[in-house]
Amino acid sequence: MIKTKVRIINQEKIAEGIFDMALSAPEIAKDAKAGQFVNVYLPDKSRILPRPISICGYNRSEGTLRLVYRVTGEGKGTEMLSSLKAGDELEILGPLGNGYDISGMKGKKIVLFGGGIGIPPMLGLARSLYELTETKCDVVLGYRTDDLFLENEFRTFANVHISTDDGSFGVKGTVIDAAKNDKLEADVVMACGPMPMLRGVKEFAKENGAKGFISLEERMACGVGACLGCVCKTTETDDHSHVKNARVCKDGPVFDIDAVQL
Numbered sequence: 262m263i264k265t266k267v268r269i270i271n272q273e274k275i276a277e278g279i280f281d282m283a284l285s286a287p288e289i290a291k292d293a294k295a296g297q298f299v300n301v302y303l304p305d306k307s308r309i310l311p312r313p314i315s316i317c318g319y320n321r322s323e324g325t326l327r328l329v330y331r332v333t334g335e336g337k338g339t340e341m342l343s344s345l346k347a348g349d350e351l352e353i354l355g356p357l358g359n360g361y362d363i364s365g366m367k368g369k370k371i372v373l374f375g376g377g378i379g380i381p382p383m384l385g386l387a388r389s390l391y392e393l394t395e396t397k398c399d400v401v402l403g404y405r406t407d408d409l410f411l412e413n414e415f416r417t418f419a420n421v422h423i424s425t426d427d428g429s430f431g432v433k434g435t436v437i438d439a440a441k442n443d444k445l446e447a448d449v450v451m452a453c454g455p456m457p458m459l460r461g462v463k464e465f466a467k468e469n470g471a472k473g474f475i476s477l478e479e480r481m482a483c484g485v486g487a488c489l490g491c492v493c494k495t496t497e498t499d500d501h502s503h504v505k506n507a508r509v510c511k512d513g514p515v516f517d518i519d520a521v522q523l
């Protein structure tokens with residue numbers, strides 16, 4: 262993990278409120294893994310806490326990182342980020358967190374689920390799985406409306422299934438409705454998205470007798486395991502602290518679906 266100044270190579274709006282940022286960050290790209298994130302420090306020093314953003318993609322030979330994020334919140338951190346242009350500099354810390362362990366996935370029936378702003382990290386994961394297994398897995402993407410983003414890029418690495426809340430594209434309903442509609446089966450499921458979606462994914466995994474790995478999101482401060490600002494409830498007591506807690510930033514953000522309380 263390294264804290265470093267990086268240059269923005271490109272930034273564009275790819276859907277309403279969704280931005281795609283490319284950074285020149287060779288020291289972080291060289292060690293990055295799908296499911297990890299970076300802490301982005303804003304140039305405005307009145308906003309001291311960094312914003313955690315998942316790594317959507319990386320290119321080790323070109324030394325680039327890709328972040329896709331939604332402008333949200335009252336602190337206006339992501340809004341400020343969206344106003345930056347190619348050539349501007351940012352300070353980032355990363356790669357942070359554990360990321361997805363994809364060893365041993367060859368030959369497995371894998372279904373990825375991404376909901377809303379949980380979609381970007383699944384693109385990097387779909388790519389890593391495709392490179393490892395040389396086969397396309399299934400990915401179910403859940404959007405609010407037909408203002409889709411990244412879905413075409415997924416098609417290179419995965420068989421894409423889509424749900425929208427309003428039924429304007431794909432299956433009307435949740436990602437689980439789309440998975441059932443398309444009769445998907447799994448040995449392993451991996452997911453990132455809002456909590457109700459993760460609960461649905463857990464149920465889907467159970468019905469399929471599948472293993473599950475999910476990426477959690479919590480409000481964070483330090484991002485490196487020091488402040489305990491991001492704990493989630495686990496199902497087992499840990500040997501060290503003797504409580505049912507884990508730090509999302511350091512022990513996660515990716516957890517075994519049965520190891521955390523949803």
Ligand SMILES: Cc1cc2nc3c(=O)[nH]c(=O)nc-3n(C[C@H](O)[C@H](O)[C@H](O)COP(=O)(O)OP(=O)(O)OC[C@H]3O[C@@H](n4cnc5c(N)ncnc54)[C@H](O)[C@@H]3O)c2cc1C
Binds near residue numbers: 331479480
């Ligand atoms: C591991 C991880 C990965 C993430 N990946 C992405 C991603 O790829 N794309 C994306 O759009 N968003 C992602 N988020 C959410 C993103 O961090 C928040 O949307 C962002 O910090 C909001 O900042 P703000 O100043 O605009 O909003 P505000 O709500 O005003 O922020 C105020 C404070 O709360 C923190 N905060 C607010 N919402 C969140 C949140 N959901 N998670 C953590 N801290 C939050 C901010 O960092 C800031 O310190 C991720 C969060 C985590 C924990």
Ligand code: FES
Binds near residue numbers: 484
């Ligand atoms: S954000 Fe400080 S321990 Fe996780």
